[in-house]
Amino acid sequence: MTLAIHNPASSAPPLGAYSNGISAPAGGRWLYIAGQVGVEPDGRVADGFAPQAEAAWRNLVAVLADAGMSASDLVKVTHYLLSPDDLAAYNAVRMRWLGAARPASTLVVVASLAKPEWRVEVEAIAWHA
Amino acid sequence: MTLAIHNPASSAPPLGAYSNGISAPAGGRWLYIAGQVGVEPDGRVADGFAPQAEAAWRNLVAVLADAGMSASDLVKVTHYLLSPDDLAAYNAVRMRWLGAARPASTLVVVASLAKPEWRVEVEAIAWHA
Amino acid sequence: MTLAIHNPASSAPPLGAYSNGISAPAGGRWLYIAGQVGVEPDGRVADGFAPQAEAAWRNLVAVLADAGMSASDLVKVTHYLLSPDDLAAYNAVRMRWLGAARPASTLVVVASLAKPEWRVEVEAIAWHA
Numbered sequence: 001m002t003l004a005i006h007n008p009a010s011s012a013p014p015l016g017a018y019s020n021g022i023s024a025p026a027g028g029r030w031l032y033i034a035g036q037v038g039v040e041p042d043g044r045v046a047d048g049f050a051p052q053a054e055a056a057w058r059n060l061v062a063v064l065a066d067a068g069m070s071a072s073d074l075v076k077v078t079h080y081l082l083s084p085d086d087l088a089a090y091n092a093v094r095m096r097w098l099g100a101a102r103p104a105s106t107l108v109v110v111a112s113l114a115k116p117e118w119r120v121e122v123e124a125i126a127w128h129a
Numbered sequence: 130m131t132l133a134i135h136n137p138a139s140s141a142p143p144l145g146a147y148s149n150g151i152s153a154p155a156g157g158r159w160l161y162i163a164g165q166v167g168v169e170p171d172g173r174v175a176d177g178f179a180p181q182a183e184a185a186w187r188n189l190v191a192v193l194a195d196a197g198m199s200a201s202d203l204v205k206v207t208h209y210l211l212s213p214d215d216l217a218a219y220n221a222v223r224m225r226w227l228g229a230a231r232p233a234s235t236l237v238v239v240a241s242l243a244k245p246e247w248r249v250e251v252e253a254i255a256w257h258a
Numbered sequence: 259m260t261l262a263i264h265n266p267a268s269s270a271p272p273l274g275a276y277s278n279g280i281s282a283p284a285g286g287r288w289l290y291i292a293g294q295v296g297v298e299p300d301g302r303v304a305d306g307f308a309p310q311a312e313a314a315w316r317n318l319v320a321v322l323a324d325a326g327m328s329a330s331d332l333v334k335v336t337h338y339l340l341s342p343d344d345l346a347a348y349n350a351v352r353m354r355w356l357g358a359a360r361p362a363s364t365l366v367v368v369a370s371l372a373k374p375e376w377r378v379e380v381e382a383i384a385w386h387a
Binding site: 137139141155233 | 285286287288289290291292293294295297298299301313316317318320321322323324325336338368369370371372373374379381
């Protein structure tokens, strides 16, 4: 039982490091990861956009690991930024943590996150047989 | 094994083409579809809001089809617009592609999508026994 | 078969009434709840932010109940506000309805919801063995 990728020629090709569709067969465990932000395990907010993105992904992968999973188990990732100007820096961080994984993804630019100093939030859904 | 719709009288009725709740029994396949935008399979961005919405839904249904599913298998759809003024045009496109399907839905207006010319993004989750 | 909570010391601790990760074992029913807003079952929009938040959560819990579930079955909740100034009032309502439940959560501030008078929208995913 493994995840299947769906990138049909009849839809626009993926426009970044994601798959257009991923399906999971019956059975297996599902993990939901809360929106992770650029806060370190000691509670300090990382200074600047790229360090925040790095901390958010480090948190996300730590939650995956706690559930016995890794980036290759990601099915869906949703990314919230505060500015399109941060997109290139964000994608560099995202691709390093994703490795070869290409989960289904959505990225939107929102007005604000829960605290004014937070500049990125990333949540995820993962599955393992 | 089929999807069950939950529209209890004790909650506000659906305020559009959706159900307040949909539940799936144990088993079955789950498909996650990345946020689809108004880009054609050849990479061209559709010109104007309604053509973008049409292209985004065409992409979404193409991914469903690639997984052996159709609009009637949609469980949850999340819609991101850039302006409430586009809502009427969006709903016309959405309802044509949904047919009789009424997936659980959320619609929000965000500040921007990943590219400034994109005006709508739609993601979905589907299930088939 | 029960939900498992994942709050590893290697990730930033939860910064509110949520868990960083929740996993569900194979099997069980999944419920998707559409974005609920501050509209009463009779169609009237609640007057003011806190009454809207209250009505949205009352709707959400009514849908849970219709599926034979309760707040303790919530796996993921996504909260959309229009202003960070509403956060304290929102969290008071949210915590009263959650009780001891700590679902994975994401909260973002968006530009607008589908109608200009709506000030909060909350959607959820729940699981029951």
